[in-house]
Amino acid sequence: MADKKDIVLYFSPHQDDELLTMGVDICKTCLLPNKEVHIVLCTDGSKSPARQRLNSNKICQIHHQIHNYNLSEEEFIKARDCEFIASCTAMGIPLENIHIYEKRAVDGSLSVEYAKEIIKHFVSIYGKDVEIRTIAPFRFGRYQHEDHYNLGLAAKALLKERFFKKSKFFIESYHYPKGKRKFVLSLFFNMQKEEISDEIRSKIERVIQQSYTCWKPEEKRYAIGYHCVTDIFEYYKNNIASYSIKSRLIK
């Protein structure tokens, strides 16, 4: 009989968070022979301002051409899912382990209760020995997107209820500690910065190119992630890193 693999379930609030916040960890874990990696997308990503940008009939500062693609909300969601699948497969997750949950929340409306339901649904499929990895609920002096915050809170609450035993919580790149803050935050929250090999770094660069910055409108590839959070992608490209928090220390 083949050795049983440890199942790791990543939960991403939107199409792009799996890469921008958990990408390094996903790439590293996909290379481990004893791990089976799954990812769950928890919302439809429908409310991103990138849709207005692509439908604006104005010149885009990134692509220096007029964008007038008239994308309906449905077409927009489909194109975002396409970027998500491209990102996850490029990171090494098998297609059958990429779960675009059919009962996902509408972007911006993910409550703690509903996020708990989603996590419970997948734990019921894969068993209580799974490890849950998601975004840390972290509002230390800065705004955090409601969907991110609620998903983190849901995972934290379920861990406390011992609904599963293992978890890991990640910090978004715009919360990476810098300067004096770095020392205080690292110490106070026991933030761990992970080592990244050159191999992983170049892999992440390739994933970015193949997914959220891919601009081929003739193939319905609209670089939506990049249009949506250009600054965050630019920052991440120059600061590829991974920070996580020990779950018991999350405030």
Ligand SMILES: [Zn+2]
């Ligand atoms: Zn997000």
Ligand SMILES: [Zn+2]
């Ligand atoms: Zn553009």
